[in-house]
Amino acid sequence: MYNYAGVIVNNDSVKVDKIFTYKIPEGLKNKIDLGQRVKVPFGMGNKNIDGFIVQLYEYVELDAKSLSKLKAIIEISDDFQVIREKDISLIGIMRGKYLCTYLECIKVFIPSGITKGMKFKTKNVVVLGEPITAKYEKESYKKILEFIKENNGNYSKQQLSNEFGFSVSSINTLIKHGFLVLEEAVINRYNDKQYNNYEERTLNSLQQQAVNTIMNSKGKKFLIHGVTGSGKTEIYMNLVKKAMEDGKDSIILIPEISLTPQMVERFKGRFGKNVAIFHSKLSDGERFDEWMRVKMGKVKVAIGARSAIFLPFSNLGLIVIDEEHEGSYKSDSDPKYNARDIAELKSDIEGCKVVLGSATPAIESYYKATTGEYTLITLSERADGAVLPQVKIVDMREELMNDNKSIFSASLFSGLKHTLANKEQAILFLNRRGFSTFVSCRKCGYVFKCSNCDIALTYHNYSSNLTCHYCGAKRQIVNTCPRCKSKYVKYFGIGTEQLEDQVKKVFPEARTLRMDFDTTRGKNSYEKIYNSFRNEEHNVLIGTQMVAKGLDFPNVTLVGVIAADLSLNLPDYRANERTFQLITQVSGRAGRGKKPGRVVVQTYTPESFSIKYAVENDYISFYKEEVEIRRAMNYPPFAKILAINLSSEDEKLLIKSIQDLGDKLHIKLDNNDKIEVLGPCPCGVSKIKSAYRWQILIKGDFTTELAEEIKDITYNELNSVHNYIKVGLDVNPNNLL
CATH class of the missing domain: 3.30.70.600 (Ribosomal protein S10)
Structure with a gap:
C-alpha cells in the first residue's frame, strides 16, 4: 500500500517545475493510482489546485520535522487515469528532450475539457416502456409508439414535436402511464456521419511487398519512399486492418487539416465507426468526446494532426505518419516536440510499429534509412498503372524578354486553355496569400510595415485593408506616402487573391476556388472546399501549400507552380529541401487518374539544383547533393x-x-x-x-x-x-x- 504520491501541480511557473510529495489520506489509499488527477493544497495559502500523480511510494527519506509538514491530497478528481502509466515515462523524456516543463508535457496528453471539468453532453430521450393496454389504443398513440419503436432512444420530446409533428400532450399521456419512458442519453459531439463504402483494393506487387515487409520484419521503424500516387494510403489501410485483426489500435497522422476530409472519407468508408478524428479545428466538446472514445476502447483507429499522437490507446500496435517530411509535425509552442520523435519514443516504450511515408522524405529521415535506423521501402511506380506527369520548367526571364509581363507563361496559358476546354481541372500553386505582398512608394522607397512587427503589410482585396500576417493588425490603404507625401504608391508582388482575380479575367470560363489561410478559417471550410472541387463544381483550385500534398483528384490534369523560387530565397538551411519538396509534391497532384498529367513550373532560377531535381522527380540525386552540404556546414542530421x-x-x-x-x-x-x-x-x-x-x-x-x-x-x-x-x-x- 502506498502512503505518498509524487505530484505535478497545475501551475505554469518554471520555478515549480518539479515533483512535489504529498501524503495519501487513509480513505484514498485503496483508490489512488498513477496518472490520476487529484486536488491538492498548494502554496502559502494552500489553494486547492489540480495535480497529476506521476509517482507512488511507501516511504520517503525525510526527517520527522519535514515529514510532519507534508500536505495531504484532498480528493481524486476523476474515476479514471487521465494519463497512462506508459505516458508518464514519456513525459519525463520529453521534458529533457524539449527543455520544457512537466506540466507543458502533461497538457498535450489530455484535452482541455478534462481540467475544465467537462462531462459528456446529455439529453432526455423517449424510449419504449410497458406494452400499451387496449384502453389507450388510439390511432395517434399507435403512430407515436411505432415511430419510437423504429427510433428508440434517438429523440427528445421537443424533437418529436418540433421535427416530426407529434403532439406533446399525447407524448406526456403515454409517459404518464408508463408506455413511454424518459431516459438520459449521451449526445455525440463527434463526427458520426455515415460514409459510402470505400472498397478494399487489390494491392500491386510493390504495395503487397511493402505490407509483407512491415508485418513480418522484426524491426519497428519503417520509411516508405513512394512516388506521388504510388498507393501509400492503401498500404496504410491494409496495415490498420491487420492490426485490428490482431486486436491492436492504430494512429494515422496527417500534416494538414485540409487533408482530413479525404482521409476520413476513406477510413470511415472502410472501417466505419471504429475511427476517431482528432485535430485543432474540433470544439472542446468534440475533442473531449473523441478522446474519451479512445480512452474507453470504443474505437480502434484515430486520424488526426500531430496532437493525435498522444491519444490514450490501450493496445497501440501501429503509428503511421503520412507526408512525414512536413514541418507541421513540429510544434511551435511548448513542448516544441516533433511527432516523428514522439512516434519513435512510443515505439521504444510500447513496442508498436512506426511507418513514415513520403514522396519527398525529410533529409533526417532518409539519412536514418541509409544508416539502418529505419527499414527503407521504395515504391518507384504509381498504382493502377497511372504515370507520373510531364513536367516543364519555364524560365520567366525569357518570358519577360519575349515581352510577356503577365502572371502566366505562354506554356501555362495554353495549358489552362486546353484543360478548361476539355472539361478537366487544374491546380495553381502560389505560396503567398493576399492580393499584393507589399506596398511601397516608388519615389522614396518607403515600404508600408506593421507598427507592431518588423514585417511588410500585405494588401487584401476582399477587405480593402493592409494586414500583418504575424499579429493580424489591419490598416486602411492610403494613396499618399507617409514619408515623402508623393502619390507614387504602388502595390507589388502577387498573392493567391490576385492570382484568382487574374484567372477570372483571363479565363472567364474558369470556376475558381481558393484554399489558403483566409478561406479556411471556418470550422468546416476544408471539407466544403474539398467536396466542392471533388464534385467538379469548380475547375481551378488556387492555393498555398495546403494544395501541395496528399490531395487526390482524378480529373486534375494540369498543375501550375506560379513562383517556384519563393521558398528558395529564405535565409534558412532547409530552403533547398523545402523548395524541392513543395514542387515535387504539388506536381504529384496531376495525372492521378486515367488521364495524363502536365506540370508547368515557373521560375527565375532554373539552374537551382533543388528545382532541377524536382522537375526530374529525382529525389536520390537531390538527397546526395543536399546531405553533403549539410555535412560540410554541420547541420542536421550531423548536428x-x-x-x-x-x-x-x-x-x-x-x-x-x-x-x-x-x-x-x-x-x-x-x-x-x-x-x-x-x-x-x-x-x-x-x-x-x-x-x-x-x-x-x-x-x-x-x-x-x-x-x-x-x-x-x-x-x-x-x-x-x-x-x-x-x-x-x-x-x-x-x-x-
Whole structure:
C-alpha cells in the first residue's frame, strides 16, 4: 500500500517545475493510482489546485520535522487515469528532450475539457416502456409508439414535436402511464456521419511487398519512399486492418487539416465507426468526446494532426505518419516536440510499429534509412498503372524578354486553355496569400510595415485593408506616402487573391476556388472546399501549400507552380529541401487518374539544383547533393541546433540581457570543440507583436544533459528580469527566422 504520491501541480511557473510529495489520506489509499488527477493544497495559502500523480511510494527519506509538514491530497478528481502509466515515462523524456516543463508535457496528453471539468453532453430521450393496454389504443398513440419503436432512444420530446409533428400532450399521456419512458442519453459531439463504402483494393506487387515487409520484419521503424500516387494510403489501410485483426489500435497522422476530409472519407468508408478524428479545428466538446472514445476502447483507429499522437490507446500496435517530411509535425509552442520523435519514443516504450511515408522524405529521415535506423521501402511506380506527369520548367526571364509581363507563361496559358476546354481541372500553386505582398512608394522607397512587427503589410482585396500576417493588425490603404507625401504608391508582388482575380479575367470560363489561410478559417471550410472541387463544381483550385500534398483528384490534369523560387530565397538551411519538396509534391497532384498529367513550373532560377531535381522527380540525386552540404556546414542530421530566443517590449533590457547570457554561454562552451555558439544577434524577423526578438544559436553534437545545463544557465541568468523577457528554447527549430 502506498502512503505518498509524487505530484505535478497545475501551475505554469518554471520555478515549480518539479515533483512535489504529498501524503495519501487513509480513505484514498485503496483508490489512488498513477496518472490520476487529484486536488491538492498548494502554496502559502494552500489553494486547492489540480495535480497529476506521476509517482507512488511507501516511504520517503525525510526527517520527522519535514515529514510532519507534508500536505495531504484532498480528493481524486476523476474515476479514471487521465494519463497512462506508459505516458508518464514519456513525459519525463520529453521534458529533457524539449527543455520544457512537466506540466507543458502533461497538457498535450489530455484535452482541455478534462481540467475544465467537462462531462459528456446529455439529453432526455423517449424510449419504449410497458406494452400499451387496449384502453389507450388510439390511432395517434399507435403512430407515436411505432415511430419510437423504429427510433428508440434517438429523440427528445421537443424533437418529436418540433421535427416530426407529434403532439406533446399525447407524448406526456403515454409517459404518464408508463408506455413511454424518459431516459438520459449521451449526445455525440463527434463526427458520426455515415460514409459510402470505400472498397478494399487489390494491392500491386510493390504495395503487397511493402505490407509483407512491415508485418513480418522484426524491426519497428519503417520509411516508405513512394512516388506521388504510388498507393501509400492503401498500404496504410491494409496495415490498420491487420492490426485490428490482431486486436491492436492504430494512429494515422496527417500534416494538414485540409487533408482530413479525404482521409476520413476513406477510413470511415472502410472501417466505419471504429475511427476517431482528432485535430485543432474540433470544439472542446468534440475533442473531449473523441478522446474519451479512445480512452474507453470504443474505437480502434484515430486520424488526426500531430496532437493525435498522444491519444490514450490501450493496445497501440501501429503509428503511421503520412507526408512525414512536413514541418507541421513540429510544434511551435511548448513542448516544441516533433511527432516523428514522439512516434519513435512510443515505439521504444510500447513496442508498436512506426511507418513514415513520403514522396519527398525529410533529409533526417532518409539519412536514418541509409544508416539502418529505419527499414527503407521504395515504391518507384504509381498504382493502377497511372504515370507520373510531364513536367516543364519555364524560365520567366525569357518570358519577360519575349515581352510577356503577365502572371502566366505562354506554356501555362495554353495549358489552362486546353484543360478548361476539355472539361478537366487544374491546380495553381502560389505560396503567398493576399492580393499584393507589399506596398511601397516608388519615389522614396518607403515600404508600408506593421507598427507592431518588423514585417511588410500585405494588401487584401476582399477587405480593402493592409494586414500583418504575424499579429493580424489591419490598416486602411492610403494613396499618399507617409514619408515623402508623393502619390507614387504602388502595390507589388502577387498573392493567391490576385492570382484568382487574374484567372477570372483571363479565363472567364474558369470556376475558381481558393484554399489558403483566409478561406479556411471556418470550422468546416476544408471539407466544403474539398467536396466542392471533388464534385467538379469548380475547375481551378488556387492555393498555398495546403494544395501541395496528399490531395487526390482524378480529373486534375494540369498543375501550375506560379513562383517556384519563393521558398528558395529564405535565409534558412532547409530552403533547398523545402523548395524541392513543395514542387515535387504539388506536381504529384496531376495525372492521378486515367488521364495524363502536365506540370508547368515557373521560375527565375532554373539552374537551382533543388528545382532541377524536382522537375526530374529525382529525389536520390537531390538527397546526395543536399546531405553533403549539410555535412560540410554541420547541420542536421550531423548536428543539433538549439535556438535560444528572447523577446521583450523593452529593447534595451533585451539586448543587455541576451548579451550577458551570451557571455555566460561562451565561457561555458567555447572550449568545447564539438559546440559552436552563434550570436547573440537579432532574429530574422526582429519584432513581432510589439516585442523585439534576439537569439543565440548553439550548434553541434550536444547531449540532452548539456542542453539541460544550458537551459538552467539561461533561466538563472534571466531570473531577475523574467517578468519582462519571454524565453523560448527550441531544439532543431523549423526555421531560424
